[in-house]
Amino acid sequence: MRSIPVADQRSGSGMGDAAMARARSTEDVVVGDEIVRERLSARVVHWIVALTFFVCLFTGLPIWTPYLGFLAHLFGGLHVCRILHPWAGVAFAVASVFMFVQWVSQMKLTKADREFITPKGMLRYFQYRNEDADVGKYNGGQKLLFWAAALGTVGLLITGLVIWFPLEFPQWVREASYLLHDAAFSLFFAMIIGHIYLGTAAEPGTFRSMIRGTVTKSWARLHHPRWYREVTGEKAGG
Amino acid sequence: MTADGLEIRQSSASVWGSATELRNLKVVSKLIDTTTCIGCKACEVACQEWNDLHIVPTTQTGTYQTMPSLDANYWNLIKFREVEESGFFAWLLRKDGCMHCADPGCLKACPAPGAIVQYQNGIVDVNPEACIGCKMCETGCPFDIPRYSAKTDKMAKCTLCVDRVQVGLEPACVKACPTGCLEFGDKAELVAVAKARVEQLKQNGFTQAALYDPPGVGGTTVITVLAHGDHPEWYGLPKDPQVPVAVSLWKNVARPLAALAIAGSFFAMVAHYLSFGPKTPKEGAEKPKGDKPA
Ligand code: HEM
Ligand code: SF4
Numbered sequence: 001m002r003s004i005p006v007a008d009q010r011s012g013s014g015m016g017d018a019a020m021a022r023a024r025s026t027e028d029v030v031v032g033d034e035i036v037r038e039r040l041s042a043r044v045v046h047w048i049v050a051l052t053f054f055v056c057l058f059t060g061l062p063i064w065t066p067y068l069g070f071l072a073h074l075f076g077g078l079h080v081c082r083i084l085h086p087w088a089g090v091a092f093a094v095a096s097v098f099m100f101v102q103w104v105s106q107m108k109l110t111k112a113d114r115e116f117i118t119p120k121g122m123l124r125y126f127q128y129r130n131e132d133a134d135v136g137k138y139n140g141g142q143k144l145l146f147w148a149a150a151l152g153t154v155g156l157l158i159t160g161l162v163i164w165f166p167l168e169f170p171q172w173v174r175e176a177s178y179l180l181h182d183a184a185f186s187l188f189f190a191m192i193i194g195h196i197y198l199g200t201a202a203e204p205g206t207f208r209s210m211i212r213g214t215v216t217k218s219w220a221r222l223h224h225p226r227w228y229r230e231v232t233g234e235k236a237g238g
Numbered sequence: 239m240t241a242d243g244l245e246i247r248q249s250s251a252s253v254w255g256s257a258t259e260l261r262n263l264k265v266v267s268k269l270i271d272t273t274t275c276i277g278c279k280a281c282e283v284a285c286q287e288w289n290d291l292h293i294v295p296t297t298q299t300g301t302y303q304t305m306p307s308l309d310a311n312y313w314n315l316i317k318f319r320e321v322e323e324s325g326f327f328a329w330l331l332r333k334d335g336c337m338h339c340a341d342p343g344c345l346k347a348c349p350a351p352g353a354i355v356q357y358q359n360g361i362v363d364v365n366p367e368a369c370i371g372c373k374m375c376e377t378g379c380p381f382d383i384p385r386y387s388a389k390t391d392k393m394a395k396c397t398l399c400v401d402r403v404q405v406g407l408e409p410a411c412v413k414a415c416p417t418g419c420l421e422f423g424d425k426a427e428l429v430a431v432a433k434a435r436v437e438q439l440k441q442n443g444f445t446q447a448a449l450y451d452p453p454g455v456g457g458t459t460v461i462t463v464l465a466h467g468d469h470p471e472w473y474g475l476p477k478d479p480q481v482p483v484a485v486s487l488w489k490n491v492a493r494p495l496a497a498l499a500i501a502g503s504f505f506a507m508v509a510h511y512l513s514f515g516p517k518t519p520k521e522g523a524e525k526p527k528g529d530k531p532a
Contacts, residue, residue, distance in 0.1 A: 063349045063372070065493060066251045078350055082370040126510060128517050166373045167386065174377045175484030179492055186496030190503035197507045204516045222519050 023213030028137070028231050034214040035231050037137075043210055045098045052092035057189060059085040064182065086164045089156065096153045106137060107146045116140025137227040145195055152191075155184040241400045245358040250348035265360040266403060267425035268338075268412060269432050271463040272473065273439060274419040275331040277302055277316055284414035285314035285335075288399060308334060310387030313396040314411055321472045328466065332473040333411070333420070336383045336396035338362045340456030343481035344395075346489055347378025353393075360425065360459040361400045366392040380455060380479035398459065428461065435463050454480040 019031040024040045038046070059081035062072035072078045115121050116133065117140040124130045125141060133139070138146075162169050162177035169177075199206050205219035220228040229235070245263060282304060285291070292311045296304050303318040319330045342362045345354040353368035354375060364384075371391035375384040384393045399409035407413070408422040421428060432449045439447035448467020451457050464470060470477055 063370075065497070066253060066351050069251075069351060079370050082372055126514070128514060131520070163372075166377060171377065171482070172484075175482055175488075178374070178377070179484055179488050182488060182492050182496055186499050190499045193500070193503040193507060197511070201511060202514075202516055204518065218519055222517070 019214045020212055028227075030217075030232055031214070033217055034212075035217060035220050035228070036213055037209040037215050037220075038213045040213060042102050043213055045095060045102055046210055048095040049092065049099050052088050052095055053192070055088040056085060056092050057185070059088060060185060064185075086160060089160050093153055093157045096149070100150050103146060107143045109140065109143050109147075110136075113140035113143055117144050131222075134226050135224050136230070137224055139224070141198075145191065148191060149188070152184050152188045155180060156188070159184065241357070241363065241404050244361075244400070244404060247356045247358045247360075248345060249352050249356075250345045250354040251351040259358075261358075263358040265358075265425040266398075266459060267360070267423060267428040268398065268409060268460045269421040269423075269428045269463070270333050270460060271419045271421075271432075271435055272330065272332050273435075273444075273463060273465050274417045275316070275333065276417055276419075277318065277331045278416060279304060279316055280414040280416060281333060281411035281420065282312075282314050282316060284410040285396070286312070288402070288410035289313065289397075308383065308385055308395075310385040310390070310392075310394040313394065317474050319472065319474060321466075321469075328472070330466075330473050332462065332475070334383075334474065335411075336362060336398070336460070337381050337455070338396075338398055338459030339380075340458065341481060343378035343380055343455070343485055344375035344384050345378075346481055347374040347485050349374060357400070359403070361398045361403065362459075363397050363400050364393060364395060366390070366394070369393050378481065378485050380476055380481065425459065425461075432461055432463050436467075439463070439465055450475060452476075452479045454478050 019034045019036065022029060022031050023036045023038070027036055027039050027042075029036050058071045059075055061068040062070070062078055062081055063085065069078070072081050075081050075084055109117075112134050116125065116130075116135070121130075122141065125133075125139070159177040159181040162173055163181055166174045166177075199210070203223060205216055206223070209215045217228070217232070220231070245261065286293075291313070294305065294309050294312045297306055299306055301318045301320075302316075304315060305312065308315050314333065314335045317332050317334045319332075321328045321330060338361055340360065342354070342356060345356060345362060348354045349372060350368050350370045353365050353370070354362065355365065356362045369392045371386065371393070373386045373393070375393055376382075376386065384395045386393050399407070399411075402409060403422075412420040412422040421431065423431075429449070429451070432451075436447045436449055444465040446468040447463070447465050450462040450464050450467065450470055462473075462475070464473060464475075466472055
């Protein structure tokens with residue numbers, strides 16, 4: 001048996017990558033200088049949600065406004081979008097159920113989280129003035145996204161079903177559904193823009209938690225200090 | 239298939255029209271005088287024949303009406319109604335079909351570019367090739383006219399025989415009407431005819447006679463003389479039809495607001511990145527053992 005050099009564990013070269021291997025089924029363990037953050041199933045579910053979300057978005061936007069009609073060409077025209085959109089919506093809703101189940105136990109809002117998501121707390125966070133924050137595995141904003149996404153998905157699903165089969169519903173239900181579906185998707189989209197930004201450009205080192213499933217120790221200590229302490233057993237301030 | 243060569247005033251889900259306003263095109267109209275309709279249904283048959291529509295089985299509902307309501311293959315239906323109110327009794331017949339609104343809710347609600355068009359002459363036409371079968375027009379129409387066909391996955395409704403009108407003929411229903419209850423011509427002229435008719439009815443004791451040309455939808459190309467003009471609902475007509483408020487709100491208010499929210503999110507992201515950049519460990523912060531910068 002060959003022992004894996006530390007350098008190889010990081011680069012992910014070859015077949016032996018201890019961190020990725022652990023990240024298939026385990027979470028919150030230290031492997032070398034990485035910490036496993038998301039197990040494989042969690043990542044797969046997240047990417048199915050993201051993919052179906054964007055299929056919904058890009059098939060829905062050309063139906064929403066002719067200014068974005070060019071997006072319909074990605075799928076073969078507006079007629080295809082009209083067929084694809086509701087089914088992608090069903091897939092998105094189903095995938096979201098799995099995402100909800102896998103994360104819900106970790107997304108309970110604590111008192112600290114509630115402070116985090118006040119306007120003052122959010123300002124501190126976005127101005128990078130929250131180093132001392134007692135942030136666990138997910139911060140208040142991430143938990144808020146989780147719940148907002150869950151609520152938004154339910155809203156989109158219900159109004160979406162009405163729009164799919166409008167003739168089965170009374171006039172006022174249809175009218176309300178068109179309005180609410182639009183309101184829900186636009187807020188959802190705006191929120192996901194922020195989510196993607198924070199998960200990539202704004203916080204380097206985050207994206208790999210959804211690819212490799214691992215993050216570096218220094219990333220964990222910067223963004224999720226309490227989680228870092230819990231996982232590594234290090235003392236606060238150490 | 240829309241009529242080639244006719245100028246388009248507005249087109250669904252389009253920021254353009256082909257309106258050039260070069261030509262002085264008259265707005266057409268069809269006048270329905272409900273007081274001279276004898277319910278013979280010649281117009282229904284003519285409509286089916288001219289438009290080569292599939293046969294729809296009739297349904298006996300205990301009245302003289304051919305079927306309960308319009309169909310994707312039945313665009314013209316004589317509605318038969320009995321009204322009995324405090325000793326007063328009336329037998330009312332009205333030809334139901336697209337009103338060809340000046341401000342068509344169907345066109346406004348439609349998300350498919352060019353699936354519903356309004357020509358300069360006022361006719362509201364549908365283009366099945368562009369129709370995506372979403373049924374939004376059914377929610378937009380205040381008169382409950384467009385009908386979705388599951389077989390074709392398209393919407394269908396009266397085209398006011400635009401293919402006939404285009405070559406100078408009157409619509410098939412008008413051609414077939416034996417009593418002169420239906421007339422076709424320029425809107426301005428027909429409104430004058432209708433008004434004279436209303437006056438005549440008033441003199442004959444129908445003091446509430448009126449012309450139904452509802453302003454809530456900008457007026458309609460199909461105008462209707464009603465003996466009981468104070469009760470359009472007796473004829474199955476809405477009292478003050480409007481493009482549903484929610485539909486206007488959705489297209490005129492919610493959509494720009496949503497666009498603003500989405501664009502705002504983009505701009506906030508760019509502004510944040512330019513002002514704060516990526517979040518990285520503080521300069522000089524002690525790194526965990528064996529860790530490289532993220
Ligand atoms: C291409 C699009 C997307 C990218 C790049 C992306 C990226 C990420 C990343 C990097 C994380 C991990 C954050 C961490 O480890 O702290 C994450 C988590 C998560 N993602 Fe996404 N994501 C995308 C789309 C979506 C969509 C469409 C949804 C919901 C419908 C979604 C819902 C979530 C949730 C609920 C979490 C866990 C909580 C959180 O970290 O905020 N993501 N995403
Ligand atoms: S009556 Fe209905 S279908 Fe006809 S133009 Fe008006 S809104 Fe459109």
